[in-house]
Amino acid sequence: VQLKGPEIGEWDAAGGTANLDELAATEGWDKVVAPELLPVMKPNGHWVAAPMNIHRINWIWGSTKVMQEAGVAELPKTWEEFNAACEKVIATGKICLSHSTADWTDSTVFEVIVYGMDIDLYRKAFVEGDPEALRSEGMIKALDELRLIMSKYTDPGMVGREWDSMSQLVGKGEAAFHIMGDWTIGLFKAAGFEEGKDYVCAQAPTDWGKPGFILNSDSVVFFQQKDPDFQEGQKLLASTILSPEFQTVFNISKGSIPARLDVDLSNGFNPCQQLAQKDLQASIDGGTLVRSMAHNMTIAQKFRGAIMDAVTEFVNTPDMSSADAANTMADEVEAQM
Structure with a gap:
């Protein structure tokens, strides 16, 4: 089975x-x-x-065409670099991040953000399921980044978009970046897109400067x-x-x-x-390997489901504050304990 x-x-x-x-x-x-x-x-x-x-979950995939048009020389290594690259991309009229909103896709992007900002917070919140970590200032900061991305750097088409079409926007040169696991390689391959020609890949942004792996x-x-x-x-x-x-x-x-x-x-x-x-x-070797919460490799399903529901509610509720979302996550997890 x-x-x-x-x-x-x-x-x-x-x-x-x-x-x-x-x-x-x-x-x-x-x-x-x-x-x-x-x-x-x-x-x-x-x-x-x-x-x-x-x-591997923490990948960023980039369109060689869109990056060149926007003057983005390489895939961003930090979240500050990611935001700066997105500003250049949207100035050209292109989508910065190709996305399809669903509980697992929203939580995939979110766990990559949390991991890239604070690996210790990731472990406490998503591996241990600690409610206090879920409502912490670090989590609020990560939710701020998610809000910025979903409100400014994606496109309205993310609502209702099929998950397996996200990579197509990158391959076709309609979006600059895509944050998703490596099954994206299979989708690129099936569509005839070539690495180095149509797309490039790298570790998703991390602010702590080491190789990492979800x-x-x-x-x-x-x-x-x-x-x-x-x-x-x-x-x-x-x-x-x-x-x-x-x-x-x-x-x-x-x-x-x-x-x-x-x-x-x-x-x-x-x-x-x-x-x-x-x-x-x-x-x-560096002690930075973690398992994925969004893809059911860490906490029990009842806690995972509570977190993912809260993340998607946040993505689809523009006036919901990051603090409220963090408290919702923590409260829902506590309710399952």
Whole structure:
């Protein structure tokens, strides 16, 4: 069954998940799978799931055409640089940030802002679910940035726009930037857009000057089976999922990178995927790797849903203050405790 994040732990706690420890030990999964995934795939210290990939959430994608027309020499590295670039872009009459408003897309952009402004706040608010962090001055500042982006740097078409058409605006040269996970590579590829020619990629803005990585992962959870044939089939499937061959073929197509850290990305992978693997390792070494709240990799769904509802309410309510939104998030999370 395909499950992810805290849902794996919830099913494991309920009982009935299969124990893959013997297979994992034989194939050395603990040594090759990204460390941030281990507590997710081993919620009670035992392997119960196999990760198919690693998605990076904190990407910024840029239109080479729009950036050149606006005099933006490179993708912005900080939020101050992002705002300055957007002022140049909208002065040309183009959209700065391509967006489609929905709970998960709004929260994707928002968690990237929070992470890029204050990684410690991100951990307290979105990994631990701390209500006081959610109503803090740092969170209000991040909401101020979100308000600026959604009110000035997006376009009215974001309401009702299909999520998978956001990247098209960048590829076609109608919008400068897009903040979204690396499945965007698959959308670019399907539409015939080329990296370096039609679009460029980089880590989304961070104000703390280090490589960073917000991680998402798709995974398959295995449940206990009595039939020996089913048990063998599970082992075969789990082994296949974590094989270098599957991790290569699957992720080249999807835009993500392997969950294994030992797969060579020099052949067949997009330059952005190669950058993702490099930044993943740097974030592991630098202690800046985190899991994604917006994509269900951290807090329980009841807390995640409360935060995402509040964020989208804020995006769609122009007269709602950042302080009110922060308090709403905190209050709704507290109500679920």
